[in-house]
Amino acid sequence: MQSVILWYLLCCVLRSAGYIAQNNPQSRKTAVYCHAYGLKQLLKSSRVRKVGSGEDDVLNCWKKKKTGNEKYTTSRMTEFREDGFLVLEHFFTAEECDSMRNQIQKIVAEMEVPPHCRTEFSTKEDEQLQAQGSSDYFLTSGDKIRFFFEKGVLDEKGNFLIPKKKSVSKIGHALHAYDPVFKQITHSSKVQELGRKLGLERPVVVQSMYIFKQPGIGGEVTPHQDATFLHTEPLGRVLGFWIALEDATQENGCLWFIPGSHTSGITRRMVRAPSGTSTCVEFVGSEPGYDDSQFIPLPISKGGLILIHGEVVHKSELNSSESSRHVFTFHVMEAKDTSWSKENWLQPTPELPFPSLYT
Known part of the structure; x- marks a missing residue:
């Protein structure tokens, strides 16, 4: 057998x-x-291999559809189930990608961040705690549109050392709720149709980010699992949608994955720290060491979409090229029979409860 x-x-x-x-x-x-x-x-x-938490896992939610595309859907489901990620080339049109890039240019042009709130973004644990972890500006950004900057672009007083439009690392975390262009993309009919093909019954959008990966300085993103930061009970209920707004290559910092690494759970969490401590968040547990030879690169063309299981290990390298690598990404959670951890840094608010993907 x-x-x-x-x-x-x-x-x-x-x-x-x-x-x-x-x-x-x-x-x-x-x-x-x-x-x-x-x-x-x-x-x-x-x-x-068994996947995540059995039938609770989002991978097992991809129902088999009785349509003419049944063979294609089953094949992609198998691919997703085994790897923990899935590439869908040309999911969005060039026009849709350009509309997002044009809109973000307008947002950056109008950007006003007081110097004392300017925070450099990093995924290295000690730097993360020192920068984002010590800032209410980060901790309260879940229901706002806020700006985070590349390492080395600010002086000690928070003044820009390079033009501000070239200094932004990412914008988060509620573009999907407050900006009309990104809201339309997030809730577009093609995204909703994909959610239904995945069998998601009550998906809600928990956060969104625009990532610039600036040429020459776009920082590396160290190996991690999204569930470290977006924890649910049971696990396996968070799914990332990663949209390439221009070609993502090995030279400008495409994503790298360890295929099949979503089946072993998580060993580290970022949680809200108790009041009175020196930082707003802290890490519990530790990230294991990963062998670089386990990672495979996933270059993808402009308009392509990568689905990312919340527990698959992935990273991206420093962008040392002369080309940027713009991305719009958002995460959804299957809310049916799922509890969002109250220890997560990101929390729904009365002003912005997690909105349904299907609205």
């Missing part, structure tokens, strides 16, 4: 790799390498 299951999964993996290679020649090598790695890990296993 086990050999039959392995043979079936092998066919699905090879079929998925062929689909990607046929429809996206630029990513042929990456697709083949990715699926070869997934196959290797599968064959090394003594049993078929």
